[in-house]
Each structure stands twice: as structure tokens, then as C-alpha cells.
Amino acid sequence: MTKVFRDRKGGDIRAVHGITFRCQPGQIYGLLGANGAGKTTALRLLATILQPTDGTARVAGFDIREQPEKVRASVGFLSTATALYGRLTPRETVEYFGRLNGLNGDKLRRRTEELFALLEINEFADRRCDKLSTGMKQKVSIARTLVHDPPVMIFDEPTLGLDVMAARTIVGFIRDCRSCGKTVIFSSHVMSEVQKLCDYIGIIHQGRLLAGGSLAELRQRTRQADLEEIFIQMVEAAP
Amino acid sequence: MNLTRVGIIYRKELIDALRDRRTIISTIVLPILMFPLLTLGFGFVAGKSLQKVEREGSTIMLLGETNAPALAKTMRETDGIRVVAPSEDYVVLISEKKLRAAVEFPPNFEQETRMTSDKPPQVKIYNFEGETRSQVAVRNVQKVFDDYRKQLVAARLAESGLTKDVLKPFATKQENVAAPEKVSGNVIGGLFPYLIIFLCFMGSLAPAIDLTAGEKERGTIETILASPVSRLDLVVGKFLIVFTASIVTAVVSLASFALTFSLPFVVAREFAQRNPVPFDISVKGVASVLLMMLFEDDQGSAQLCLTADAVGVDAGHGRDGAGFRPERGACVHPGP
Numbered sequence: 001m002t003k004v005f006r007d008r009k010g011g012d013i014r015a016v017h018g019i020t021f022r023c024q025p026g027q028i029y030g031l032l033g034a035n036g037a038g039k040t041t042a043l044r045l046l047a048t049i050l051q052p053t054d055g056t057a058r059v060a061g062f063d064i065r066e067q068p069e070k071v072r073a074s075v076g077f078l079s080t081a082t083a084l085y086g087r088l089t090p091r092e093t094v095e096y097f098g099r100l101n102g103l104n105g106d107k108l109r110r111r112t113e114e115l116f117a118l119l120e121i122n123e124f125a126d127r128r129c130d131k132l133s134t135g136m137k138q139k140v141s142i143a144r145t146l147v148h149d150p151p152v153m154i155f156d157e158p159t160l161g162l163d164v165m166a167a168r169t170i171v172g173f174i175r176d177c178r179s180c181g182k183t184v185i186f187s188s189h190v191m192s193e194v195q196k197l198c199d200y201i202g203i204i205h206q207g208r209l210l211a212g213g214s215l216a217e218l219r220q221r222t223r224q225a226d227l228e229e230i231f232i233q234m235v236e237a238a239p
Numbered sequence: 240m241n242l243t244r245v246g247i248i249y250r251k252e253l254i255d256a257l258r259d260r261r262t263i264i265s266t267i268v269l270p271i272l273m274f275p276l277l278t279l280g281f282g283f284v285a286g287k288s289l290q291k292v293e294r295e296g297s298t299i300m301l302l303g304e305t306n307a308p309a310l311a312k313t314m315r316e317t318d319g320i321r322v323v324a325p326s327e328d329y330v331v332l333i334s335e336k337k338l339r340a341a342v343e344f345p346p347n348f349e350q351e352t353r354m355t356s357d358k359p360p361q362v363k364i365y366n367f368e369g370e371t372r373s374q375v376a377v378r379n380v381q382k383v384f385d386d387y388r389k390q391l392v393a394a395r396l397a398e399s400g401l402t403k404d405v406l407k408p409f410a411t412k413q414e415n416v417a418a419p420e421k422v423s424g425n426v427i428g429g430l431f432p433y434l435i436i437f438l439c440f441m442g443s444l445a446p447a448i449d450l451t452a453g454e455k456e457r458g459t460i461e462t463i464l465a466s467p468v469s470r471l472d473l474v475v476g477k478f479l480i481v482f483t484a485s486i487v488t489a490v491v492s493l494a495s496f497a498l499t500f501s502l503p504f505v506v507a508r509e510f511a512q513r514n515p516v517p518f519d520i521s522v523k524g525v526a527s528v529l530l531m532m533l534f535e536d537d538q539g540s541a542q543l544c545l546t547a548d549a550v551g552v553d554a555g556h557g558r559d560g561a562g563f564r565p566e567r568g569a570c571v572h573p574g575p
Contacts, residue, residue, distance in 0.1 A: 081458045084459065100244060101466065
């Protein structure tokens with residue numbers, strides 16, 4: 001997959017400026033950048049929540065401009081900002097998104113049960129979402145993104161604001177996605193997380209992709225061992 | 240547009256809305272309570288203030304009282320008028336609502352009223368324009384003048400050897416031929432279109448905000464935008480929910496309207512039998528007007544009036560109805 005974007009709006013703000021990268025099934029690609037670097041925008045473009053001003057991308061073989069609905073059907077999108085419908089129960093939430101993805105009847109019920117068992121949601125499956133704890137909500141959010149078993153998973157700062165335990169669950173879940181052969185794209189500004197998880201790392205700064213490659217490649221290029229040092233060096237070298 | 244997906248969205252939003260207390264209150268509870276509270280509350284407050292005005296009477300001042308001793312005496316004896324001692328600052332007193340009106344008699348008023356002239360004497364009534372109690376005072380004073388004027392006219396006619404009848408060569412009598420349901424249909428038909436528009440807005444406001452700005456604020460919009468549903472399906476599904484809320488509010492509030500007004504009208508009908516004022520309203524009548532409006536919605540409200548006309552509830556002269564002539568108003572609040 002190749003993604004080429006230029007600025008997001010006709011205005012002066014170029015949130016994402018000519019980013020190109022590629023991620024294969026069974027790999028985790030991490031976008032590393034400071035706040036406001038353009039990570040979220042880039043991921044939203046991929047999830048077709050936003051439309052690129054210029055350039056395009058192919059997600060699971062579908063063009064994000066030409067077939068946005070097909071792209072969305074192949075993507076599971078999870079971000080810190082995404083919330084649940086407070087007045088629905090986890091079961092209703094997951095079934096709603098399942099139906100929107102074209103599942104129904106027995107198939108939907110089976111998939112819901114499967115996910116609820118996997119994520120241990122069953123004990124609170126029929127309580128309203130606004131009565132759940134953050135950890136429970138997180139599980140429901142994951143179930144929601146997974147209901148249609150998408151080949152591509154996009155995580156936008158998924159661990160932001162979570163405690164260690166909840167963050168570990170997420171990190172474990174991201175690893176599981178990789179071992180299932182899914183394509184995973186992930187953004188964060190936490191170095192250790194990226195270092196632990198990602199097969200490939202893209203460093204993004206002011207909307208531009210400064211460098212991309214495996215951790216080993218980045219180390220070689222900058223002659224630094226620590227990812228933080230690599231990041232700082234790259235950002236400081238940027239114009 | 241994918242109707243299945245629109246249906247999925249509609250169903251979910253419906254469940255969501257039905258669990259939202261704010262939506263339920265603004266769409267169902269408030270419209271039910273609005274008419275009874277409005278009618279009872281308004282009637283109560285209006286009745287109270289009217290009673291108070293009547294009990295207190297209108298404070299007025301007579302200027303140049305010696306010019307019209309007979310009239311001043313009648314004025315003092317009239318119920319509802321309280322005469323206070325004359326003073327120079329009546330303008331200030333009226334402006335400060337301490338005095339309701341001041342009456343100024345010109346010199347030689349009483350003598351001049353006894354003779355005919357092309358320039359009759361003029362009494363001035365100072366008042367606070369637009370202030371309710373001041374207007375009540377003016378009305379009370381005018382009534383005294385009217386009676387006095389009639390007396391004078393009768394006396395003059397008697398002097399010339401004529402009777403009062405000479406002033407009335409012929410009479411007119413207005414008679415209603417429309418059925419009572421038609422008369423009430425006319426009034427309601429004139430009122431309803433405005434009411435419906437207002438009520439539809441009221442009921443759909445809360446869900447409309449919740450479905451758009453609310454979703455954005457809570458961050459749930461990202462999840463739905465990242466699902467394969469098309470933007471059009473999403474908007475249509477949400478629109479239909481808002482539309483449903485409007486219809487529910489309109490139906491519920493009109494049912495409440497019908498009930499609120501048909502109960503007092505049982506009393507009103509009794510009253511109408513004794514006093515020949517035609518007015519009839521029933522739940523069935525209100526419901527039929529509503530149904531016609533719903534089905535003719537797309538053809539605009541002009542059409543709506545015509546339809547109402549055709550089915551027998553005469554809403555054709557909607558604007559007349561909206562005027563709500565006072566003699567019919569008497570029926571809403573029985574008693575003059």
C-alpha cells in the first residue's frame with residue numbers, strides 16, 4: 001500500500017504534508033510524532049473520516065477516494081476520542097455496528113458471543129454503557145471495532161489516558177491483531193510503546209514524514225541506540 | 240441510499256432517544272402539560288388581576304369639578320370609580336401609576352351642554368396609553384359620560400316633542416347559520432397551522448441537537464463515520480428520527496389541546512344553550528383537523544385550509560378564525 005497525501009484543507013494549515021508509507025499484513029506500523037504533528041489527521045484520512053485534498057491511499061486494496069465505503073468495511077478504527085453511546089448496552093452497541101457492517105441474524109449473534117467471550121464482556125453485556133468503568137468501556141470499544149473482523153486495524157493513540165493495566169490490555173490486543181495476520185497501523189507519542197510494538201516506524205513532524213523504516217534501520221541511520229534520541233535528532237535536523 | 244441501513248440507524252436512534260430523559264420530556268411530557276397549564280395558569284392569573292382591579296376600583300381625579308357638579312356627583316356614586324382630591328401634578332401621578340386617569344371639565348360645561356352649538360364643549364381625559372388599568376379607568380369614565388350623553392339627548396328630544404326612536408330608522412341583526420362544529424372548526428383551523436409549526440419545532444429540538452452536536456461532543460460520531468454506512472444513509476436515518484419526534488409532539492400536544500378545551504366546552508355548551516352563541520368542539524373534531532393536516536402536509540398550509548373546508552370543518556377563513564372574535568371568546572371563558 002502506498003499513501004500520498006498533501007494538505008488537508010485549502011487553507012494554510014497543512015496538517016499532513018506528502019506522507020507516503022506502506023504496511024503489510026502481519027505487521028505493525030507505528031506513526032511516532034509530537035502532539036499536533038499530524039498523526040490523527042493521517043489516520044483519519046486512512047479511515048476515510050476525512051478526505052485528502054491531494055493524493056490517495058489504498059487500504060486493503062481499495063482506494064480511499066474511489067471506494068470509501070469498501071475501505072471502511074475493511075478497517076477497524078479505534079482512537080482515544082471515540083466514545084460509546086451511553087444509553088445503549090454493550091450488546092446493542094456491538095450488534096448495531098455489526099448490522100451496519102452487513103452482519104445479521106445468526107452470524108451476528110455468533111460473532112457477538114465470540115467477541116464477548118474473548119474480551120470477557122458477558123457479565124456486563126446488558127448494562128448501559130454510561131454505567132461502565134473505563135476499562136469495561138475500552139473492551140466494548142474493541143469489540144465494536146472488531147465485530148466485522150476487519151483485515152486492517154487503525155489505532156490512534158489507543159493508550160492515552162489509560163492506567164498501566166488497561167494500557168497493557170490494549171498493547172496485548174494489538175499484538176494479537178498482528179499474529180492474526182491483520183495489518184496494524186498505530187500512532188503514539190510514547191516512545192517505549194512504539195519501540196516495543198512496531199515492526200516499522202514512521203517519524204512524523206509538522207505534517208511531514210521525516211523518516212521511515214524498522215528500528216534497526218533508524219538506529220543505523222542516526223547512530224543512536226535509543227528511540228527517543230533518534231526522534232529528537234530527526235526532529236531537530238528538520239527544517 | 241440503502242434503506243436497510245437507514246432502518247438500522249433509525250432503530251438505534253429510536254432506542255437511544257426513548258432512553259433519553261431530556262428527549263422524552265421535551266417531546267412528550269412538556270406538550271401534554273403545556274395546554275392545561277397554559278389555559279389554567281393564564282386564566283387564573285388573568286382572573287386574579289381582573290378581580291383585583293375591580294376590587295380596588297379606578298382612582299381618578301376631577302379637574303374643574305365645579306363646572307359640572309351633576310356629572311361629578313354621578314361619577315362619585317359610580318361603582319369602580321374612586322375620586323381623589325384634585326392636584327396640579329396629575330401628569331406625574333398618572334405617569335407613576337398612582338393615578339389612573341384625570342378628567343378635565345372646561346368652564347361652563349354644564350350650561351353649555353344644555354344648548355345646541357356647532358362647537359360642543361370638550362372634556363379631556365388624561366391617561367396612560369397602553370397601561371391596562373389606566374385603560375380600565377378610561378372605560379369606566381367613558382361609560383358614565385355615555386349615560387349622561389344619552390340622558391341629555393333624551394331630554395333634548397323630549398323638548399322637541401320627539402322620541403328616541405327617531406334616531407333609529409332601521410335595525411340590523413346578525414345571525415349565524417353555520418353549524419356549531421363549523422364555527423369552532425373555523426377558529427381552530429385558523430389557529431392550528433401556527434400551533435403545529437411551533438410544536439413541531441419544540442419537540443424536535445432536543446433530539447436534533449443530541450443527534451448532531453451531541454454526537455460530536457461525545458466523540459461517538461467518529462465511530463459511526465468510520466463504519467461503512469454512507470453519509471447519506473446516516474443523515475436520512477437521523478432526519479427521520481427528528482421527523483418522528485416532531486410528529487409525536489404534534490399529535491400528543493393536539494390530543495392534550497383537545498382534552499383541555501373539550502372539557503371546559505362541556506360547560507361552554509350549556510352556556511351556549513342559554514345564550515345563543517354557537518360553538519362546539521370535540522376530541523373527534525380536533526383529531527380530524529390534525530389528520531387532514533398530516534396528510535396534506537406536503538401541499539402547504541394554503542391547501543390545508545381548503546381540505547379542512549372540503550371535509551366539513553370550515554377552516555377556509557383561517558385568518559378570521561385566528562382573530563378570535565370576542566363574542567366567541569366569551570364561550571371559552573363563560574361569563575361576560
